[in-house]
Amino acid sequence: MRWLLPIxxxxxxxxxxxxxxxxxxxxxxxxxxxxxxxxxxxxxxGTVLRLQGVVLDAKCKGANGPIIRIQRINDRATQExxxxxxxxxxxxxxxxxxxxxxxxxxxxxxxxxxxxQGAIDFGANKIGPPSPSFGFVxxxxxxxxxxxxxxxxxPADFVDREALIEGVAISHERKAYIVSDGxxxxxxxxxxxxxxxxxxxxxxxxxxxxxxxxxxxxxENGVTRxxxxxxxxxxxxxxxxxxxxxxxxxxxxxxxxxMYVEGIEDLPGWNAYLHxxxxxxxxxxxxxxLPRIDQITLKSDRDRKKYFIVxxxxxxxxxxxxxxxxxxx
Numbered sequence: 474m475r476w477l478l479p480i481x482x483x484x485x486x487x488x489x490x491x492x493x494x495x496x497x498x499x500x501x502x503x504x505x506x507x508x509x510x511x512x513x514x515x516x517x518x519g520t521v522l523r524l525q526g527v528v529l530d531a532k533c534k535g536a537n538g539p540i541i542r543i544q545r546i547n548d549r550a551t552q553e554x555x556x557x558x559x560x561x562x563x564x565x566x567x568x569x570x571x572x573x574x575x576x577x578x579x580x581x582x583x584x585x586x587x588x589x590q591g592a593i594d595f596g597a598n599k600i601g602p603p604s605p606s607f608g609f610v611x612x613x614x615x616x617x618x619x620x621x622x623x624x625x626x627x628p629a630d631f632v633d634r635e636a637l638i639e640g641v642a643i644s645h646e647r648k649a650y651i652v653s654d655g656x657x658x659x660x661x662x663x664x665x666x667x668x669x670x671x672x673x674x675x676x677x678x679x680x681x682x683x684x685x686x687x688x689x690x691x692x693e694n695g696v697t698r699x700x701x702x703x704x705x706x707x708x709x710x711x712x713x714x715x716x717x718x719x720x721x722x723x724x725x726x727x728x729x730x731x732m733y734v735e736g737i738e739d740l741p742g743w744n745a746y747l748h749x750x751x752x753x754x755x756x757x758x759x760x761x762x763l764p765r766i767d768q769i770t771l772k773s774d775r776d777r778k779k780y781f782i783v784x785x786x787x788x789x790x791x792x793x794x795x796x797x798x799x800x801x802x
Contacts, residue, residue, distance in 0.1 A: 512581040512611050513557055514546060523547050524577045524613065525624060528559070528569045539569055541577065541613065542796065550630035552637055554796045557581070558612040567618045574623045579615035586610050627655020628690035631681045637797050638692070639676040639700060642666045651677050651697070656688035660697050674700040676797075702730060702758065702781050710758045710783065713791060713798055718748045719769045725754055725783070728798060731766045733782040740788055751794045756786035 501508055509517045516522060525545040543555040561567060562579055569575060587607040628638055640653030644665030651658040660677045679695025699705050714727040716737070723737045734754050737743065761782050764775035 512583070513555060514543075514581050514613075516581070518582055518611075519580050521578065521580050524579075524615075525574070525621065527574050527623075528571055529556075530571050531556070531558070539571060541575070544574075544624045544626060544796075550626050552626070552631075552795045552797060554794055554799055558610075560612050560614050562614045562616040565616055567615075569618060570620070574621050576619045576621050577613065577615040578617040579613055581611055581613050583609055583611035625654060627653065628658050628681045629655060632683055632690070634681060635679060636681050637676055637678045637795050638681070639674065639797065642670045642673050642675040644671060649697075651675055651692075656690060658690050658692055659684065660692045660695060669704075670699065673704050676700050700728075702727065702732070705758050706760065706781075708758055709756070711753055711755045712758075712783065713751065713753050713794060715794070716747045716750055716752050718745070722766075722769050724766050725752075727781075730781065733761070733763055733766075733780050734786050734788075735782060735784050737786065737788075740786065743788070747790075751791040753789050753791055754783050754786050755788070756783040758782075759784055 501510075503510075512518050514520075514522060514524075523546070524541060524543055525548075526541045526543040528539050528541050531540040537558065539559050540556045541559055543551060543553075543557070545551065559569065559577070585607065586609075589607040592607075626636075628636070630636075631638075638651055638653065638658050640651040640658065643650045643652045643657075647663075647665050648659060649661035649664065649666045651660055658677060658681070665671075666675075675697055677692045677695045677697045680693040682691045682693050684691050698711070699708075712725070712727050714725055717724055717726060717731075723734070725732050725734045725737070735756070737754075759782055760779055762777050763780045763782065765778050766780075768775040
C-alpha cells in the first residue's frame with residue numbers, strides 16, 4: 474500500500490477532443506466499410522443501450538436540452554465522466570424531471586452543426602460571425618424513460634476493476650478500512666490509518682477484489698488520500714481538478730471549490746491551452762484572504778474573501794477526471 478495521506482465541469486458534445494495547435498486530425502473515410510464511428514458511450518452509433526444516471530440542466534454548458542450524468546451503461550457501473558445531451562425519440566414526448574435519476578432506453582446518434590469558416594461571404598461592410606464553428610455533436614435519443622431510485626455505487630459494482638471508493642477512515646484490529654454504505658474496503662492489512670486521518674472522509678483508488686468476508690472488499694495496488702480541503706490544511710497535497718482562466722487571471726477548481734494556486738501562470742510548461750483542462754496540483758495547502766474570483770469580470774478592484782491556496786506548487790497534466798472527482802463538495 475502506498476499512502477498519499479496527507480498528500481493529496483464542462484460538457485463537450487464534440488466526439489473528438491478539441492485539437493491543440495500542435496496536433497493534427499486523423500482523416501476517417503465515412504464511406505468505407507472498414508470503419509465504424511464510435512460514440513462517447515463506446516459503442517457504434519445506433520447501438521441500443523440502457524443508461525442509468527441523473528438528468529441535469531446543461532443549457533449553460535452549450536446543450537440545447539437536458540443531459541444525463543451516466544452511472545451505469547447496460548447495468549455496468551462506470552465512473553467515467555460521461556455527460557451526454559438527451560433528445561426524445563420518434564413520437565416520444567416524455568418530459569424528464571431535472572435532478573432525478575432515470576433509466577433511459579435509446580441510442581447515441583449525432584449530426585454536423587455550425588457554419589464552416591468561409592462558407593458565407595459577408596461582404597466588406599457587413600459583420601459576420603467572429604469565429605464560425607462547424608463540428609460533429611452527439612446526443613442520446615431515448616425511446617423510453619423510467620424514474621428509478623438514486624444510484625449509490627459501491628465496491629461491489631467494481632469487483633476486479635479499478636475504481637475510486639469514498640468513505641470514512643476506520644481502523645480495526647490494526648488494519649485500515651474505508652467504510653461506506655456499500656461495505657468495507659480494506660486498504661492496508663499491516664497498519665492502521667496515519668494520525669490525523671481516522672474518522673475523516675477519505676478515498677482509495679485501485680483494483681477492487683473480493684474477500685472471504687461478506688460486505689468486505691480489498692484495495693489492490695491502490696493509493697489513498699483525504700478528500701475534504703479543510704482536513705488537508707497545513708499539509709502537502711496533490712489535488713486533482715480543473716484549471717480555469719478569464720481576462721488573464723487563473724484559478725483552480727477542486728470538486729466544485731474554486732481556489733488559488735500561487736503563481737500558477739508562471740509554472741514551468743504552463744500555457745493558455747490548459748484552460749478547462751484536468752491537472753494535478755501539488756504543494757502546501759493554506760488559506761489566505763484574496764481577491765474574489767467571481768468578480769473578475771465585474772471590477773478591477775475586487776473585494777476580498779478567504780480562499781484555499783496551494784503554495785510552492787508544481788503541476789502535471791491529467792488525461793481526465795473521474796465522475797466522482799467532479800461532484801460539488
